[in-house]
Amino acid sequence: MSQTASIKDVATHAKVAVGTVSNVLNYPDRVSQRTKERVLNSIAELGFVRNDAARQLRAGQSRTIGLIVLDVGNPFFSSVARAAEDAAAALGSVVLVGDSGQDASREAHYMDLFQEQRVQGLLLSPVGDVAERIRTLRERGVPTVLLDQLADEDHCSSVSVDDEGGGYLAARHLLDIGRRRLAFVGSPTIRQVAHRLKGAQRAVGEVEGADMEVLDSAGQTVLAGRQVGNALVERGPAGRPDAVFCSNDLLALGVMQSLAMLRTIRIPEDVALIGYDDIDFAISAVVPLSSIRQPTEALGRTAIELLNEEQESGGTKHRAVVFTPELVVRESTAGSRS
């Protein structure tokens, strides 16, 4: 029926030139009160809605920012995404969220997609090695900010949290409450996880007689955690660590589920457990979960800020912001045993 009215239809209806209609929309001050009213009436009458594709084509750039995360189901990322959306909205932009699911090919797919959309910029929590890709993107006018991963400052901007420091904090805490046989659970192929592991190893190295084994998990989800937990249960009391540090809270909750299933293993008495991210659900776990808190809102907000700086500088100036994580102690690591 009416399908969609174009700016030309509005112009005809209001008996003005198309340029005038465009001005009403974009530079209201350039238009006299009388004509403005006439045009606005016609717009309402015809139900005109701007065609963003046409505007974008002419403008050469969209009002869209691409965001690629490792897992939207992870509250850490959804929290960062929300903060980024809010910050972008304040600047009149929209954030498009893509989920790479820690898969390099899906990541590449979204990068292609965003490039086709000529996004204003890209926020990326990378899986694979993207340095080269980011360079070409910048050459083509798409600034990129690395999210949750430190970047070389003269190469690319980034917002991250000190993962090694966080790892150290977590392990140090487990050692402080008297544990000596630690286990680290995570997928060290993910850079953030590798850093957390490194920090934890440093803490372990500082304490005589302490050691830590590394349990590679298949993914970073509750399910993956449950699998690791089951493996631990099967080992029997003698072979089990007395403290477990999981590289994120989902894993930790999964491990906790498995351990708690066997009523004989007590948390924290037999096994202390600490996670990472401090998601909302950590506090309401079977045993409230100790964790490392990351400033998610600040991450999202700052990422947008840096993107803005990149745009304004034409992609020449880069800045790397690093936030400091914070230890949150709850029951899962309460008290000391010794």
Add this chain to the structure above:
Amino acid sequence: MSQTASIKDVATHAKVAVGTVSNVLNYPDRVSQRTKERVLNSIAELGFVRNDAARQLRAGQSRTIGLIVLDVGNPFFSSVARAAEDAAAALGSVVLVGDSGQDASREAHYMDLFQEQRVQGLLLSPVGDVAERIRTLRERGVPTVLLDQLADEDHCSSVSVDDEGGGYLAARHLLDIGRRRLAFVGSPTIRQVAHRLKGAQRAVGEVEGADMEVLDSAGQTVLAGRQVGNALVERGPAGRPDAVFCSNDLLALGVMQSLAMLRTIRIPEDVALIGYDDIDFAISAVVPLSSIRQPTEALGRTAIELLNEEQESGGTKHRAVVFTPELVVRESTAGSRS
């Protein structure tokens, strides 16, 4: 520097007409092997990337589907969103997710935005009264499928879960384990919540001597739940209900946190607690949470299917799919007291 090469640049570089380049991209069979190779080489050499805005402008429609949810932070919605994304990807479309935060104006904002983008279609979990709006959208060629809310079939397609049935299931279960003083927690201004409440009231009406009070929560989050929980704690044992039905799991987890803080209230002995949605975290709660499970993947997948049907029928045929929820019993409502 190179900024972005256009199809025209590629044509010049490969010494062919622009139409040929377009054909290589869209109808490879129409082009001879030799020219195809030449063109593909030029594309690679110039680093050409299709401009989606231009394509869309010409095509009149985008390959984008809009999805507006009440809260992306809620695992229920993020799970539905992910399923929808996967289903859309299989059809070569992308899903754009907007978060209304249960705010009618933000909802309207996203609807405007998506309309400007000329999305293929809209999946909407509505806050306000959108019937009129949906009608105009369809007139303009944007089919809409209601998500998580039943629609009048000769008006609009929808995918939903039988909320009243779910509410009945939950309350009936509380009554079955011997509870008589129920409380319902939620914001009945949200339609889904109102239906769950209605179902619960039906169940209560069937049992002699049972009653249920309604506690209005400010929102549907863990935080809102904690507030309600604190209020319950302050009442003292005599004034407290012996069973609480929360309209979603986030609320239930919040209530649980508050109640568990006071070590004197035992779950389920003193207060039985049941949530709704069966999110992943329900099982790992302090006291594993009973809940009503909704088939989130099926919801997301079916929503995309229905959208497709709408498109193919030109928005004339509508279908309303209703799924049946399922009771999941865990410790928070275990055993009987009487």
Add this chain to the structure above:
DNA sequence: CGTACCAACTGAAACGATTCAAAGACATAT
């Protein structure tokens, strides 16, 4: 009265893809 200036408005030219009628090239049949 002539000149300058200003605000308001006009309308054609981009933007970069897709589409499609038409032309070209070549082989086969008559």
Add this chain to the structure above:
DNA sequence: ATATGTCTTTGAATCGTTTCAGTTGGTACG
């Protein structure tokens, strides 16, 4: 040699905006 058909390629027209040089009409000033 001509006609017919198939396969490939061409390039202008189109989509709906924004932009910008240029026109119009009116007011102010000397």
